[in-house]
Amino acid sequence: MYAVRMENITKRFGSVAANDGVCFAALPGEIHCLLGENGAGKSTLMRILFGLYRADSGSIYVNDRPAQIAGPRDAISLGIGMVHQHFMLAERLTVAENIVAGCEPRRRGLLDRECARRRIREVSERYGLAVDPDAVVEDISVGQQQRVEIVKALMRGARTLILDEPTAVLTPPEVDELFTVMRALRESGTAIVFITHKLKETMEISDRVTVLRDGKTIGTVCTADATPDSLVEMMVGRSLPVHDDERTPPRQAVLLELRDVSVAGRKGGRARLSGVSLAVRSGEVLGIAGVDGNGQLELEEVVTGLRRPGKGKIALTGQDVTGLDTGGIRDRGVAYIPSDRLKRGMVDSFSLARNSVLGTHRCADFSRRGLLLENAVREHARSIVAEYDVRAESIDQPMGSLSGGNQQKMLVGRELARPHSVVVAAQPTRGLDVGATHYIREQILASRNRGKAVLLISAELDEVLELSDRIAVIYEGRIVDVRPASQFTERELGLLMTGQRNEV
């Protein structure tokens, strides 16, 4: 008997088929990975199962009985629960309020808060999901918020639990905790659908894997019979070559240097950065490893002049640039891939052509007497599109109409096309699919091999490990350790990132 079975599901958004005849089935008591690149249709499929989208055609069976799911209410009553990638929690309400909303215990017409607390405690104790019912959601950590989401689904009697990219927001120890909870749920007979694009996690936790590509089912395999390579081939339709690791000899001139840089926090709060000293040399990638929110954003902003350090010095190729604005720092040879490309890297309503000269629009190549030289701008955009493999219909289409991967290629192309000696790459592959991620990482390595100094700030530990020559670990605004990458183990990094230095 299958817990849920979906047959020949098709769902179109406009002319794009997000799901094209997809079949999927999960057994009770198994952890079933739904694997695929971004845009492969994993989330769409599960949103259909949860009633957030309606399939154009196809059928759904729950416990082998045909099911009509017109909305989340139907899905919930059929025992389907979903933890979304972006949490569905009202930040200013309490944990208990978020958990019981929609199925509130009542007493004489009023909300029975005591009963709510009791029921939450029962569920959280049974599966080891510690949550504080009276805490306000915005005050608790992301990992705790995720537990709230899981409790929320279980309280509604979920026998099939969908987890949409649950590990993307977690630290390595939190991932371990989540996996423990998932195993406990499996023991209790819950079917778990685990949406991911990470192979390592798939291999570690799942019993079976269904791979989607371009909205179609490629196949379902038992994890025991699969290898990471065989799964990649299923995901992307080809195997990815290993990064070319030719390189110039490292340990040359220091191109970017921070000396004792500090950034104050909010009044009364702890400093965002305190006493950070780093040096990045020509021909090396210095990776910053850390849990999101430990000063990475401030570091990115300080190095690119978006924020002035409270104290300390920043030097580029030996020249002091402390206090220069972003334009000044970029002109001195910093290529900048911002962590939030939608907010900082581009204007999504502008064409590719316009975006291709943002930041260089004043230089003599692209403007004369205050007017843009349209032909030169378009020529430039065309060359980036060709050189960086941007899949676009035309350079006149708005940037916002491209996929995330192509937007990022365009942006990386623009930055690396300028004369530069230092690359600041912040979360360069966040939200990108496997193919685009691979491409962007290759570009970063190529830049290093041409003798640039690369500062890589990434919340993806795998990325830091794969690309860095040296790794600096940041925790609560301090650099707690810097060593050549080969001298760290992943476990060690995980502990350092979460401030458990003594246990290393």
Add this chain to the structure above:
Amino acid sequence: MSGFADVVFNINNLTATIRMATPIALAAMGGAFSERSGVVNIGLEGMMLAGAFCGVLGSHFTGSPWLGILLAVAGGGVIGAILAVFAIRLKADHVVTGVGINILASGATTWLMQAIWKRKGATDMVAGLGTWSVPGLRDIPVLGTILGVHSPLVYIGLALIALGWVVMFRTPLGLRIRMTGEHPEAADTVGINVRAVQYFCVILSGCLAGLGGAYLSLAQLNWFSKDMSAGRGYMALAACIFGGWNPLGGLGASFLFSFTDAIQMRMQTAQIPLAVEIIQMIPYILTILILAGAVVRSRPPAALGKHYESGHGR
């Protein structure tokens, strides 16, 4: 300056404060419900005006001010429903729709007044609500003067506001409303009908503002005059925000606004050497100052003014 102190610390100011705060507090609670569900309600002004007019209309045709009150609640509700259809179903900008509603209410009531009473400035007198004097309460010194004798709507209004607080913060419905205004998609995914909650809240806000409006025309006066809401709907919105989208907070804010208004009115008669126009400005200036301060610190419901369509978020 002892004359000035007499003006400010006069017990009658408090009586007047309660009297004048009631309509604003009712409309402010309407605003709180609407905005807690995520719909900006700048149409409170028009809803109050419609309520004031419908109250007089009902009293005029039936001879019963209580039926007038019912019609006022219904009339406010209809205006609320218009806002709801535009803001929720048709996804119009909430502020633009609200302003449109205010203009519509002003024009429609003026035109209907001319059509029915053949008058341009104000209607004829109709049967009003009169006052209740509460036995026991009215005999207590000081408190009796402040609270003992008022229009029945004052007591009904205060009871409704207390009830409104309970509904918003102690009932499942209130939780669903707050969830909807904070995160409609979260509400949707736990099976809460976002649209139904929003329609309910916006129509309820119209009913409450309509009731507040009827207070102006059937309790303070016994007739309707052109544009008689005179900015109270905007003050109610201000009170709603200043009161932290909470019915009791809105009541407190309304008391504050009305207290300054009461002092202002007393100052006009106390022959203080200041132009009447300047004295009349005081409550409005205070409103601006308080709001400028409060708006900076207050945090509206997270999804306020945003449109939500189930199944279309990517």
